[in-house]
Amino acid sequence: MEEKYDFGLVGLGVMGRNFILxxxxxxxxxxxxxLDAEKVQALQDEGGHHAKVNATTSIKTFVKALKxxxxxxxxxxxxxxxxxxxxxxxPHIDRGDIIIDGGNSFFTDTDRREEYLQERAVNFFGAGxxxxxxxxxxxxxxxxxxSKSAYAHIKPIFEAVAAKYNGEPCVxxxxxxxxxxxxxxxxxxxxxxLMQLTSEIYDILKKAGSYSNEELKxxxxxxxxxxxxxxxxxxxxxxxxxxxxxxDGSLVDQILDKxxxxxxGKWTSQNAMDLGIPVPSIDVAVSMxxxxxxxxERTEADKLYDRPTIDEIDKEYIEKIAEEALYFSFIVTYAQxxxxxxxxxxxxxxxxxxxxxxxxxxxxxxxxxxxxxxxTEAFQANETLPNLLISPTFVEKISGTVDSARKLVVxxxxxxxxxxxxxxxxxxxxxxxxxxxxxxxxxAQRDYFGSHTYERVDKEGIFHTEWG
Ligand code: 6PG
Numbered sequence: 220m221e222e223k224y225d226f227g228l229v230g231l232g233v234m235g236r237n238f239i240l241x242x243x244x245x246x247x248x249x250x251x252x253x254l255d256a257e258k259v260q261a262l263q264d265e266g267g268h269h270a271k272v273n274a275t276t277s278i279k280t281f282v283k284a285l286k287x288x289x290x291x292x293x294x295x296x297x298x299x300x301x302x303x304x305x306x307x308x309x310p311h312i313d314r315g316d317i318i319i320d321g322g323n324s325f326f327t328d329t330d331r332r333e334e335y336l337q338e339r340a341v342n343f344f345g346a347g348x349x350x351x352x353x354x355x356x357x358x359x360x361x362x363x364x365x366s367k368s369a370y371a372h373i374k375p376i377f378e379a380v381a382a383k384y385n386g387e388p389c390v391x392x393x394x395x396x397x398x399x400x401x402x403x404x405x406x407x408x409x410x411x412x413l414m415q416l417t418s419e420i421y422d423i424l425k426k427a428g429s430y431s432n433e434e435l436k437x438x439x440x441x442x443x444x445x446x447x448x449x450x451x452x453x454x455x456x457x458x459x460x461x462x463x464x465x466x467d468g469s470l471v472d473q474i475l476d477k478x479x480x481x482x483x484g485k486w487t488s489q490n491a492m493d494l495g496i497p498v499p500s501i502d503v504a505v506s507m508x509x510x511x512x513x514x515x516e517r518t519e520a521d522k523l524y525d526r527p528t529i530d531e532i533d534k535e536y537i538e539k540i541a542e543e544a545l546y547f548s549f550i551v552t553y554a555q556x557x558x559x560x561x562x563x564x565x566x567x568x569x570x571x572x573x574x575x576x577x578x579x580x581x582x583x584x585x586x587x588x589x590x591x592x593x594x595t596e597a598f599q600a601n602e603t604l605p606n607l608l609i610s611p612t613f614v615e616k617i618s619g620t621v622d623s624a625r626k627l628v629v630x631x632x633x634x635x636x637x638x639x640x641x642x643x644x645x646x647x648x649x650x651x652x653x654x655x656x657x658x659x660x661x662x663a664q665r666d667y668f669g670s671h672t673y674e675r676v677d678k679e680g681i682f683h684t685e686w687g
Contacts (some may be wrong), residue, residue: 347403
């Protein structure tokens with residue numbers, strides 16, 4: 220009898236090809252499918268040395284080649300293509316088979332697909348995969364959600380291919396239905412926040428500290444050796460080192476300052492609004508990508524106003540406060556994303572364990588960072604911790620750095636350098652840690668013009684006043 224394959228993968232773009240080669244490297248046989256014959260050929264060429272890798276353009280041959288229950292992962296662009304692939308698989312697969320969507324699908328699409336497939340007794344997983352092409356090849360962080368019993372079939376393969384942190388795989392069963400896609404969505408929201416923050420630090424070091432790209436490279440590289448150690452700080456340092464092929468300068472200076480986005484950050488913000496959870500560091504990261512896209516308008520508006528003359532700041536001083544401000548605002552951004560996850564868990568009944576999520580983000584994914592080890596410990600110590608900002612270890616870390624965030628934000632404001640991520644992180648912190656906010660006035664205004672009523676500080680009940 221012909222030997223069947225352990226794992227199937229649909230979509231042999233770079234991510235899919237790399238993921239399948241990773242699976243094969245770990246000793247599992249893997250079969251790929253793509254309608255594009257060139258992609259099938261590319262996998263066969265690259266995986267030729269592996270007796271365990273094969274691929275076909277025929278969906279029927281693909282499905283027939285897999286061991287039951289079949290484990291079929293889709294690494295195709297989010298949206299209608301996922302539905303189309305599911306439809307193409309359905310006539311060939313059997314009850315009990317497992318389909319895993321490894322893309323950045325919107326979580327409600329995953330819920331819809333899961334219900335649809337449940338009627339056909341097919342298990343469906345939404346599994347966020349983070350780490351880019353390199354991660355897929357050598358160890359991503361994987362965030363699966365779906366049926367717990369079906370997870371047992373994919374667990375060994377996922378644990379083998381996932382990145383390892385101190386030997387522990389960066390994958391875990393996260394919860395039912397769309398929980399995996401939801402967690403990946405918030406991962407990306409945090410990713411947007413951290414990227415915005417690093418870009419602001421770059422801006423102020425360059426404009427107010429007159430840092431050259433060489434100095435930026437060595438500063439970020441030094442920071443990556445300390446408490447800011449993270450994938451994003453590491454690649455930032457490497458970016459400043461990259462020479463341009465077409466000019467004499469650095470590549471980063473030739474890149475147009477218009478950031479694109481595929482939607483996951485925006486979804487995080489939108490859903491946080493629906494949940495009533497503030498994530499301003501993430502919101503503003505989305506807004507800044509939108510603002511960056513208005514390049515022509517920005518260029519015209521720039522001509523209409525004088526900008527403050529930037530005072531040259533002592534390098535040693537600005538470097539110190541920038542490091543502390545970045546560390547502070549990284550913490551605040553993780554705090555917001557994790558707060559959103561805790562609320563989503565209640566709202567959608569995901570039963571998420573935040574410590575587990577922090578744990579599987581410690582390696583492999585784009586937001587991996589040394590600080591995630593501390594975050595994991597904070598949530599292990601108190602699994603119902605409502606917000607990272609009130610964890611005793613983080614109170615200490617924040618208390619030691621918040622002053623620098625204040626100084627840097629003031630410096631930015633005085634010099635006309637926009638630092639929205641840093642400012643919003645500081646504002647969030649100041650507001651979250653304020654017993655009293657001026658929103659009593661808003662309640663009074665609402666009651667004044669619309670009889671919307673208010674509560675009192677000194678007794679229970681709902682009140683209304685005739686103000687005029
Ligand atoms: C990851 C990344 C990945 C993708 C981003 C890019 O975790 O590996 O998040 O999923 O690179 O979604 O998103 P934008 O194109 O929206 O910046």
